[in-house]
Structures are given as C-alpha cells and as structure tokens.
Amino acid sequence: MYQEIFSKYTPTKDNLIYILHDIQDSDPQHYISEEAVQAISEYLNLPANHIYGVITFYSMYSTTPRGKNIIRLCESPHCYIKGSENILRKMKNSLNVGVGETTKDGVFTLELCACLGVCGNAPVMMINDDVYGDLTEDKVDDILAKLREVK
Amino acid sequence: MKYFRTHILIGINDTSKQAGVDAFIKTLRESLTAAGLQEEINILETGPLGFFGKGICLTVYPDNVNYENVKVEDVAELVDEHFLKGRPVNRLMFDAGSKFTPKFNYESRIVLRNSGIIDPESIDEYLGTGGYEAWEKALQMKPMDIVDEVKKSGLRGRGGAGFPTGLKWSFTAPIECEQKYVVVNADEGEPGTFKDRLIMEGDPHQLLEGIMICAKAVGATKAYIYIRGEYKLSINRLKKAIEQCYNYGLLGKNIFESGFDLDIDLKIGAGAYVCGEETALIESLEGNRGNPRWKPPFPGVKGLWGCPTIVNNVETLANVPYIIKHGAEGYKKFGTPDCSGTKVYTILGDVAYPGLCEIDMGTTLRTIINEYAGGMKQGFRFKAALIGGAAGVILSDRLLDVKMDLNSLNQYSAVLGSGAILVMNENTSIVDMLWSILRFFRHESCGKCAPCRNGSQQLYDLINKIKKGQGTEDDLDKLLLIAETMQQTSFCALGQSPVMPIRSALDNFRDEFLALTKK
Structure with missing residues (x-):
C-alpha cells in the first residue's frame, strides 16, 4: 500500500523526510504506523531505529493515531502574551480533551506548537493546512462547529 | 499599457484566504463593473501590504487608505462611498483613530521593493520592474568578481x-571539486519572526535571482531551499516561480548559452527550531535527525553530503540582486559606514500600526516605533521591547x-537577530514573558x-x-549562572542563546523579579 508513495522517490536517505510526510498525510489517522516504518526501512535500506529517531525528532510527525482534524495552537511568546492560554483552556473545555489527546469521536486532536510565523494575527492556530488568526474564545466554538459539520 | 485612476491592492495570505478573499474579490469585481468603473479601477492581488490587520486587508492608491477586516457585505458601501464618490469609509479603516499615515519609504527599500505592489505569482511583473x-x-561576470562585489558591499x-x-x-x-551546493535557510522558526515568509510571499523571484547569482559566484550547480512545512503559501508561490524560471530559460542547462547549469529545488522541513542552525539544517536535508555538527570544518568547505555548501538566509540572498545591479557603491548608500544596507523588521505588539517595514541599518528603536509603527497604541505606555525573538x-x-x-547593539550585548520587534505595554509581566521564552528553549x-x-530544563x-x-534572590543569580555556563559549553547557538533574554531581563527589570521573590 506504500508502493505508490515510494515510486515517487528514489531509495536514498535524503528522501526519508518527504516519504514520512506523504505517508502521514495519506493515513486517515494522520500518523506513521509500525508497518509503515518497516516498509520504509526495507525500501530505503535503513535501520528502523534511524527512522524512529527521525520521526520522534520532528514535531510534525506522530507515531500514535490522531483525529481527522489536527489542531496546532501556538504557545510561543507573542501568542502567549496575546492570550493563547485562554484559548487553550477554552479549547480543552469545548473538546473535553487534554493536550496531545484526541476526542472520542475521532474528529479533533489538540496539540501545541512553536511559532507559526503568523504573529501579526496572534493568537494563532493551524488546523490541518489552514491558519486561523486573531482568535477569541467565541471564535473557537464557531471554527470547531464548522469543522464538525464537514463530512 | 492601460492606466487606471485607482488601484485596489489586496493582500493574499493565509489569513485573508481564511476570511474568504476569493469570494470578496469576485463580488468587488462585479460591483465595480456594475458601477461602470472596471476601466478606471484596477484590482491587484498581491503579497504583504505592510500592515498587519485582521481578515481581508486592502490598500487603495493613490489615496493611501488602508482597510482591514472588510467583508463581502461591505463591498456595496466601499464602491458607493469610496470608489464612486471618493469618501473613504472610516469605520473600515485600519486604526482610523491613530491619525497616522504609515511611512512606506519605497525609496529606501531593497528587499521589499516590489512587495505589496506586484503580483508575486507573475514572473512578467517581476521582469517589468x-x-x-x-x-x-552576473552570467557575464567572473565568479570572483561577483564575490568581490558582494564583499565590497559590506x-x-x-x-x-x-x-x-x-x-x-x-x-x-x-575550491575545485565536482559538486558544490547553495542551501537557502528558509526554516524560519524564531518566535515573533516572519520576515522571510513575507519576503517569499511578496516577491519570490527576487529570492530566486539572489540564489542564482550566489550559485554562479561559488560555482554551485544545485540549490536547495529548505523551507518550513507550515509555510504552505510560500511553498506554493516558490514552486510556481521556479517553474516559470524553467519555462523562461532562466534555470536549467546551459543558461542563455553561458555554459552554466543550475537547478533549484524545494525541500520541506518537518518542524524543529534547531534546524535553523546551518549544520543541523544540512543533517535534516540528508534525512537525519536535525542535530548540529561539529565546526570546523564549516559547511563552506564540507557541508551537504561532504561537499562545499553555502548556507544563506532568505533576506541575505534577496539583497544580492540589488548589489550586482547597482554595484557595491550603490548598495552602501544605505545604512551606516560599518553596517551597510537595510533591515526588514516585523513590528508587533502594542503599537498603533503593527506592520512590516524595511529601514536603513542604524535607525534607532525610537524612530522605528514612532515613525514606522505610529507610536504606542492609544492609552498604552512603552515598557519593554523584545528584539530578535526568543534568542533576543x-x-x-x-x-x-x-x-x-x-x-551598535553588540555594545549592549544585544543582537539585531532576526528583525522581530515585539513592543510591550506597562501591564505586561516581564517574568511571564521570560517564562514563555524559557519554556520555548x-x-x-x-x-x-x-x-x-x-x-x-533547569532554567x-x-x-x-x-x-x-516561590523563588529567592539567589535563584535569580542561579538563572544567570546556568545560562552563562550554557553559553560557554553548549554545542551550538541554541544553547548559547538563553543567556541573552535572561541577562537583559534581569539587567533592565530586576526589581520586577525581586518583587516576586521571597525575602
């Protein structure tokens, strides 16, 4: 099942990062499974521990299954003084999960992240590939509700 | 060429896309046509406009009016009042209360000279400027002459x-060898910094031109742009720009029959601040954990896959085309004698007009805040500014x-760093700020x-x-001692950095820390 992704890349180590990106993006649970690591290990002829080392080093990769929508709320200094803690509290309450956890229905995973470089609109979060800025507690519910509706 | 009496510049970025800018533009176009203004008023989709407003932002020339957070529902009023009758709509204006006209000083812009003026997705517009x-x-120059010109420019x-x-x-x-590389460091991760993103979104071709000249100067035939995975819009614009360059014969084999080959490729990062360190970035490019390498040898001698590699920042390379076109002397007109050129800043926080600007090196912080950011936001007093992000x-x-x-900043053990300026008002807690910075490290x-x-962890x-x-005064000294030890003993710049925010916070705001400690 990973062959389609592998066929886009030559089996050299420098392609590991991109293969990991592609595999994670194509997985409905947005993570890199043990089977995937084994398959990559064979394709790139790299030890599995090297691949685990890389996966756990970078914040964008996950080795545990995640929700359909991945929320990444910025906790860096600028968002922090603009009230990202309040947004986090609100989000935890609305979703009834802690940081790094997935909602029971599997729709959302809540994560924290470092500066997203959209500080002009702090506090900021990214959900999947989209940036949401100038967050307020009221806005959070609207955004979550809209995403829940998407089938 | 067609002339228009008014130009409406619309900033296309993640925030405005989220706010539905496509639907807004469609409605605006229809309304202008319905009012018979389509031949008089031009709509231009462009990059960063220079101020950080909410939602969809517009700049209207020649009136020099900035709007923020405009919605589809506002189009009728904008067309009716402003575009037909020439009366700007006050309630939509970006900080209309401040009575401040932002200074865009286009005359002393190098890196941002096209930003917010041209369509960044069109190579023809870039060629037109x-x-x-x-x-x-550069293709007709000797490599060492290019290097010398850049050296002379300072x-x-x-x-x-x-x-x-x-x-x-x-x-x-x-160095004579088979393969050399140019790597562009676009892994911008310093908190509060996003100048590189705005440079890439606003004028991607200028960066590409800088890369090309650098490659020719050092004899590299392959260049990589290592860019943050989160910068989706920059990635798309650069991809498009690179494709256009191949189509126009500006990249590829035997460019303009000069015998010089060059390929540029994008490499997407996966989220690690330390990859901004040049050797960690190279490790990451090779498919490893982004741990920094021992220096020397420096990457310039032994870098990517053991080959000589130039690693330069986005803004650095975006300066290069100007230097080659106008010569080192032309470039040195900007800045101070010891530190030539301009610097791109992002000014954030409690100022009236947070925004993006490019200013001569050597301008004082006071001038930057007062003249380019409209001073403090109404009702707030200046307390502190964080310069250069977390490692600032x-x-x-x-x-x-x-x-x-x-x-000049070095004399105060301060660094200019990445050009991020975060202005804080009198109610901001410096202890909180430092806490957030140390959590980041x-x-x-x-x-x-x-x-x-x-x-x-100890910090x-x-x-x-x-x-x-629950701290004591001793803890303050300990904080500094640990940070100083890290500065002297850490492997790379990351561990050497926490001392800067800690020392400056304790030097300038010691009383605030003492007030929180136990006697």
Whole structure:
C-alpha cells in the first residue's frame, strides 16, 4: 500500500523526510504506523531505529493515531502574551480533551506548537493546512462547529 | 499599457484566504463593473501590504487608505462611498483613530521593493520592474568578481549571526571539486519572526535571482531551499516561480548559452527550531535527525553530503540582486559606514500600526516605533521591547535611542537577530514573558549536548518557581549562572542563546523579579 508513495522517490536517505510526510498525510489517522516504518526501512535500506529517531525528532510527525482534524495552537511568546492560554483552556473545555489527546469521536486532536510565523494575527492556530488568526474564545466554538459539520 | 485612476491592492495570505478573499474579490469585481468603473479601477492581488490587520486587508492608491477586516457585505458601501464618490469609509479603516499615515519609504527599500505592489505569482511583473537584469549581468561576470562585489558591499548575514556574506562566499568559490551546493535557510522558526515568509510571499523571484547569482559566484550547480512545512503559501508561490524560471530559460542547462547549469529545488522541513542552525539544517536535508555538527570544518568547505555548501538566509540572498545591479557603491548608500544596507523588521505588539517595514541599518528603536509603527497604541505606555525573538534581548526605555545595527547593539550585548520587534505595554509581566521564552528553549533543545539539554530544563524549573512567587534572590543569580555556563559549553547557538533574554531581563527589570521573590 506504500508502493505508490515510494515510486515517487528514489531509495536514498535524503528522501526519508518527504516519504514520512506523504505517508502521514495519506493515513486517515494522520500518523506513521509500525508497518509503515518497516516498509520504509526495507525500501530505503535503513535501520528502523534511524527512522524512529527521525520521526520522534520532528514535531510534525506522530507515531500514535490522531483525529481527522489536527489542531496546532501556538504557545510561543507573542501568542502567549496575546492570550493563547485562554484559548487553550477554552479549547480543552469545548473538546473535553487534554493536550496531545484526541476526542472520542475521532474528529479533533489538540496539540501545541512553536511559532507559526503568523504573529501579526496572534493568537494563532493551524488546523490541518489552514491558519486561523486573531482568535477569541467565541471564535473557537464557531471554527470547531464548522469543522464538525464537514463530512 | 492601460492606466487606471485607482488601484485596489489586496493582500493574499493565509489569513485573508481564511476570511474568504476569493469570494470578496469576485463580488468587488462585479460591483465595480456594475458601477461602470472596471476601466478606471484596477484590482491587484498581491503579497504583504505592510500592515498587519485582521481578515481581508486592502490598500487603495493613490489615496493611501488602508482597510482591514472588510467583508463581502461591505463591498456595496466601499464602491458607493469610496470608489464612486471618493469618501473613504472610516469605520473600515485600519486604526482610523491613530491619525497616522504609515511611512512606506519605497525609496529606501531593497528587499521589499516590489512587495505589496506586484503580483508575486507573475514572473512578467517581476521582469517589468527590472527583475533578472542582475542575473543576466552576473552570467557575464567572473565568479570572483561577483564575490568581490558582494564583499565590497559590506552585506552581512540577515539570519541573526551577521557573518559577512562575501567573506563566506570567498571560502567556497576557489575550491575545485565536482559538486558544490547553495542551501537557502528558509526554516524560519524564531518566535515573533516572519520576515522571510513575507519576503517569499511578496516577491519570490527576487529570492530566486539572489540564489542564482550566489550559485554562479561559488560555482554551485544545485540549490536547495529548505523551507518550513507550515509555510504552505510560500511553498506554493516558490514552486510556481521556479517553474516559470524553467519555462523562461532562466534555470536549467546551459543558461542563455553561458555554459552554466543550475537547478533549484524545494525541500520541506518537518518542524524543529534547531534546524535553523546551518549544520543541523544540512543533517535534516540528508534525512537525519536535525542535530548540529561539529565546526570546523564549516559547511563552506564540507557541508551537504561532504561537499562545499553555502548556507544563506532568505533576506541575505534577496539583497544580492540589488548589489550586482547597482554595484557595491550603490548598495552602501544605505545604512551606516560599518553596517551597510537595510533591515526588514516585523513590528508587533502594542503599537498603533503593527506592520512590516524595511529601514536603513542604524535607525534607532525610537524612530522605528514612532515613525514606522505610529507610536504606542492609544492609552498604552512603552515598557519593554523584545528584539530578535526568543534568542533576543528585552530592552527597556533606557535603550530606546540605541542605533539598530549589528555593531551598535553588540555594545549592549544585544543582537539585531532576526528583525522581530515585539513592543510591550506597562501591564505586561516581564517574568511571564521570560517564562514563555524559557519554556520555548526547553521544548526546542535538540538533546545532543548535556549543557543545553539539562540546562534548558533547569532554567525552566527556576523560572517556574519564580513565577509562582516561590523563588529567592539567589535563584535569580542561579538563572544567570546556568545560562552563562550554557553559553560557554553548549554545542551550538541554541544553547548559547538563553543567556541573552535572561541577562537583559534581569539587567533592565530586576526589581520586577525581586518583587516576586521571597525575602
């Protein structure tokens, strides 16, 4: 099942990062499974521990299954003084999960992240590939509700 | 060429896309046509407009009016009042209360000269502003002449460390070997910094032209742009720009029959602050954990896959086309004698007009805040400014008149860093701010060396204790001692950095920390 992704890349180590990106993006649970690591290990002829080392080093990769929508709320200094803690509290309450956890229905995973470089609109979060800025507690519910509706 | 009486510039970015800019433009176009204005008023989709407003933002020329947070529902009023009758709509204006006209000083812009004016997705518009003339010139120059010109210009790295760019190139250029590389550091992760993103979104071709000239100067035939995975819009615009260059024959084999080959490729990062360090970035490109390497050998001699590699910041390379086109002397008209050129700043926080600007090196912080950011937001007083992100310094009003350039700031053990300026009002807690910075370092330490791995945790524990009111005066000294030890013993710049915010916070705001400690 990973062959389609592998066929886009030559089996050299420098392609590991991109293969990991592609595999994670194509997985409905947005993570890199043990089977995937084994398959990559064979394709790139790299030890599995090297691949685990890389996966756990970078914040964008996950080795545990995640929700359909991945929320990444910025906790860096600028968002922090603009009230990202309040947004986090609100989000935890609305979703009834802690940081790094997935909602029971599997729709959302809540994560924290470092500066997203959209500080002009702090506090900021990214959900999947989209940036949401100038967050307020009221806005959070609207955004979550809209995403829940998407089938 | 068609002439329009009014131009409406619309900033296309992640925020405005989220706010539905496509639907807005469609409605605006229809309404202008319905009012019979389509031949008089031009709509231009462009990059960063220079101010950080909410939602969809517009700039209207020649009126120089900025609107923020405009919605589809506002189109009728905008067309009726402003575009037909010439009466700007006050309630939609960006901070109409401040009575401040932002200074865009286009005359002294180098890197941002096209930003917010041209369509960044069109190579023809870039060519129309004199783009790629420097590349054409460079193709006819001897490599060492390009290096010398850049050396003479006094250009220094804009990523933080401020290393002379020409000198860096001069180490790599004479090496004879099969393969050399140029790597662009677009892994912008310094908190509060996003100038590189705005440069790439606003004028991607200028960066590409800088890369081409650098590659020719050092003899590299392959260049990689290592860009953050989160910068989706920059990635798309660069991809498009690179494709256009191949179509126009500006890249590829035997470019313009000069015998010179060059390919540029994008490489997407996966989220690690430490990858902004040049050797960690190279490790990441090779498919490894982003742990920094021992230096020397420096990447200029032995870098990517063991080959000589130039690693330069986005803003640094975006300066290069101007230097080649106008010569070192033309470039040195900007800035101070010791520190030439301009600097791109992002000004954030409690100022009236937060925004993006490019200003001569050596301008004081006071001038930057008052003349380019409209001073403090109404009702707020200046307390402190964080300069250069987490690996930066916290300055008090005592230092408002320091010249912002690489040398002057060094005298105060401050650095210009990445050009991020975060202005804080009198109600901001410096202890809180420092807590947030130290939490960041603890999270981002890569774990390779013990001083940084353990030190960043200890710093976080101490500031936590102080923040909770359980610290003592001794803890303040300990904070500094640990940070200084990290500075002397850490493997790379990450572990060497926490001392800067800590020392400056304690120097300038010690009383505030003392007030929280137990007697």
